[in-house]
Amino acid sequence: MKFNRKVAVTLGDPSGIGPEVFLKSLGNKTIKENLESILVVSDPIVLKKLSGDISHNLKLHDSNGFSNLKADSINLFSIKGCRDYNLGSPNQENANYILSCIDKGIEMCINDNANLVTGPINKLQIANYDKNFNDHTSYLKTTTKADNVLMVLTNPKLTVGLLTTHLPLKEVADQVTKSNLTNAIKTFEQGLCDYFHIKKPKIAVLGLNPHCGEGGKFGNEEIEILSPAINELRLQGFGVEGPFSADTAFLDNNFDGILAMYHDQALPVIKTLDFSTTVNVTFGLPFLRTSVDHGTAYDISNKLIANPASMVEALKIAGYGKKI
Template identity: 35%
Template sequence: MKKKFLFTCGDINGIGPEISLKLFNQLLKKKYTDHYIFICPLNVFEYYQKLLKIKLEYKVISNVTESEQNIINLIALNNSELNIGKPTKSSGKTAYQSLITSIKILKAKTADAVITSPVSKHAFELAGIYYPGQTEILANECNSKNYMMMFLSRKMNAALATIHIPVKDVSKSLSVNLIKVKIQILLQTLKKDLGIDKPKIAVLGLNPHAGEKGRIGNEERDKIIPALKSFGENVSGPFVPDAFFANHLYKNFDAVLGMYHDQLLIPFKMMNFNNGINFTAGLPIIRTSPDHGTAFDIAGKGIADYKSLLAAFRYAKIISTNRSKIER
């Protein structure tokens, strides 16, 4: 089935354009029926073609309805100054415009999904754009309050109860209702987007030893356990985080819900640094992203690995296909 996939350029001074062109080069060789639509300044696209010595057939389009298969369809943003390896006001503005353009297209239902390249929060700030990350921009533009940051891979699927907040604020941000909402989003995502009929979810504790029944904190007793009582036997916990991963218990579940960012991202990235992906669950549109940053330190050197972007594309196809089955 023919589908249309959007790709944002991310921060043009990072590795986003490079890994995008490397991925396009591989996809076009496969002769799939999908349409690939890249939202990027023309000067940036041409610069990276020369840098990588990749000659991609492309055409500039003004509307997604003009897109074709077996070429790159370029929605050309205004030319933007390149300063490879450094976040700038210009790169922040361009990354934001690329993302917003993709969201408008998806909300109009003229494309199936967007695969976003990494952005720099510092560059966003230089451009006067104040969001913790792309996830929050997507949620705001979609008017979605109930959303979740997920990380997907063949080895483990993970989800976060809280996202980009200081560790000192995690405890007060948690509540019985928040955890219940996150579990519900996770259950629906596993069923609708990943096609798992009867998903099993593990929920991690917040404190060392999962609180030891209140001896090392009350969050498990007062917030997590009461939330779990609303669900059946397929939602289990709270598990002691270190023992949970040391004993590979994640293999017994379809997804793991963690309480804060690094609690899950450290083990996830140790397992999947080049092939794990970021997925924003709970949105009416589909967005996936590679699970790494802008990598300014290697930008412009032609050595960036595109495998995580490839994985993000593959998951976008899986999720869009599963949603299409439900909508038919």
């Protein structure tokens, strides 16, 4: 089935497995049949460096945008400036280059009504260059001037959203506010409607504290913040329920999405269920952004043994503009 959206791809840190899993994804029948919809934003040297080790029988086609893509080539928008590097050993001097690729990808998606797929980055590497950088999701929000975004992970078995993302655990409770929760639930519902084509999404909200606070014994956020916000939204017609205790909420999943309060409340569960095909999706941007669910994996990047399944699924969701 042909993609109905153009897709810009950034490969992340060239020292990691991002370029590898992209090149390996070209062995997937669906991806190979949709090359005329895919444009890679990269320095040519990054792809050429691996082409001798990862067989794909495709030429690089230099393109100045989405208007002249070929069906039998790897279409490339060239961004020069990648400094010398070794697989498994990130070069701090490449932080600016990595951000330049992301910026160009964002610009193309906005100007050409395309979707974005991003490869894994080293957050500390970028933060050492740009002190305001925290992660892909917040950078995309700031750069596109989006009002509210939500980090979502999805696979065939489960879909989870995160109220907070890359934040020290001791700071999470301060971000559990009625306003943040309301915005997250609304963004979650809209994304499930727009991209997963669920007409009336059912969303479960997890509690912050053990056993949802046990009536206030272990914390009052469920009583003072979560329950009032959820009840208000239910009166407005939103299909949201909770708060549910996180220790049992995943056992019988009858919801279209589960909103967790923090990163490690949900990601260990979804990645344990199906690590290979889980995809990171950002709701709330002016375009759909997907990404692999794994990091740079420097420990194996020089072995060329990475599994491309998550990249394949990320490309499919971005290309079809929806979860298949």
